[in-house]
Amino acid sequence: MADIPLTLAIFDYDHVRDMSTGRVKPEGIDLTVINHDVEEIFHRMMFGQEFDVSEISMGMSTSRVSQGDAPFVLLPIFPSRVFRLSSIYVRADGPIKTPADLKGKRIGVPEWGQTAGIYTRGWMVHQAGVPLKDVEWFQSGINDPGRQEAAKLDLPEGVNLTVVTDRSLTQMMFDGDLDAALSARAPRAFLDKDPRMVRLFPDYRKAEQAYFEETGIFPIMHTVAMRRDVFEKNRWAAMNIMTAFEEAKRRSRDRILNVTASQIGVPWLNHDAEQVNRSLFGDDWWPYGIEGSRITLEAFLQYGYEQGTLHKKMKPEDLFPEEVQHHFKY
Structure with a gap:
């Protein structure tokens, strides 16, 4: 039987790169890998289903799954995981100096359904003990006005979210009309070192490590979706793709840990991976599958339901088809 041709749209990650180059090939699949920025991939998959398999936002995709009308199935592959206490930006001269100060303030989000914001x-x-209803929420683009919400929301009673179309969140902060913003993408003004904007947690690494040690949550930003019609015709392909992702990740880990030559140009990367990552996360510091990420998945689904991005209560097994819920091990 000839290999089936499939397309995969995904960002250029080191832990996926061997699939892009063809060094790792899913069994029975002739895979064409397309690299784009994640925002473009999400938009084209969510609204046009242009790819057979695609990286996709956890927030957007789980919202659609919860509504029962998703044109795709999800695979428990998590190409992007990022702790998000680094994504809280405040005015340098503003009233927010500690997490408790967020209560009663005006806070902006690029989208209510953005994955980073759900975790934050x-x-x-x-x-932090700050109820959602005790904040005045605003939605607009972080750098430019007019960003639209991608998810269909079912906001909880008492939550006030105002859509702003004429100013960006950054401009609102500088005008004194916003106290903080939660954004996965760092604001342009912050990257340009504008002194008017700072992080709530300057030493965010310390805060995020403490958060992980307290909760066991390693935030999953993105997962992988397969178009439902492709999955229904070739159910076996889902696990074969997952196996290829695992092998590409293993090869990336070997590059990171290599002490013979610096395959990745970051000083002491192998030491940090060995000493820090393994001590915190264990041998597989970037797990795929349900069990290795159950704590994180359960927390995210709880947050999504509490915040109105999910339309019903869900458990991790509700997200993924039976074919990929258990991975073969020797």
């Missing part, structure tokens, strides 16, 4: 609001509620 979950932290606000469950770790």
